[in-house]
Amino acid sequence: MTSITIDDHVLQSAFIRQPASRSLRVTCYGSSSSKTPEKYLKEARNLGYILAKRGHTCVNGAGSFGCMAAMNDGAVEGNGHIVGVIHKMWLVDQGDWASTPTGKTLRDGGAHSVFDKASNKEGPIREMLIADGPDLQERKRLLVEGAHALVVLPGGPGTWDELWEMACARKLGLHNSLPIVCVNVDHFYQPFVEMMQRAYEDRLLEQTPDEVIHFVETAEEAVRWLEEIQDSDDFASKAVLKKRPSTLRKSSFFGSDLASKFPFSLMPALSWISGSDSEEEGGTASVLLWQGILPLMVGLSVGVLVGTKSKLKR
Incomplete structure (x- = not known):
């Protein structure tokens, strides 16, 4: 393989030379286009190389073009661990992935050449994961499964889709321990920076923008930040999932504001009748029970009142 050019400042960095x-x-997101500008490819190569030298595993979409290919080139140059994730619909007739007598798996022509051979126990990891399903959801899941951090390089709509899906999950607290950092090469992601700041100022975003996505200018800054943030004790607690109250309970009589106007509550009794130990289960069971009992009780009460009034008249 032809030697890959890595920036001199990266090669000379004392930080990068030690694990x-x-x-x-x-997990690294980035373009897969063969038309990706060189300035983005250069930073992608730097990212792969830095991850390799620091002893980290680079997980990406296994593409043979764009930032994905460049980061794999850099990781190979640094003799690092690489895991590619591809959807089976991009495999050509499945032929290139047939198992060989040695148990190894060969790559499809569209994947990076680093995956020509299966993982070797004596060398760095070279692993390919193949996703299934009618869409890309399984591939997205495999990309972030077990990940400690997410680095995003310049890319198109596919990269943005992956980025915003994970940013949304982090905002909701679903991936609150997964730091997200964008390498803002030549201010590529500046519109995203401004959009998040505007959302925060307009109270559409509760967390500060940096608590959801962190932006840096270089790959080295990205790796430094994600290592530091992983050692931070309070990082995972910054985004907390807020559980929305049950709309079913609120729609019921005893879950509404009307219940507070009565001097008693039969909810504990209903929970006991339903045999539920938890408040959530008891509340749901109570709602279902009262949907049948309340009309009956109202009908009986009206009947008693009418009957009593008739007797008094007599």
């Missing part, structure tokens, strides 16, 4: 104290699994 990190802890090996991380880092």
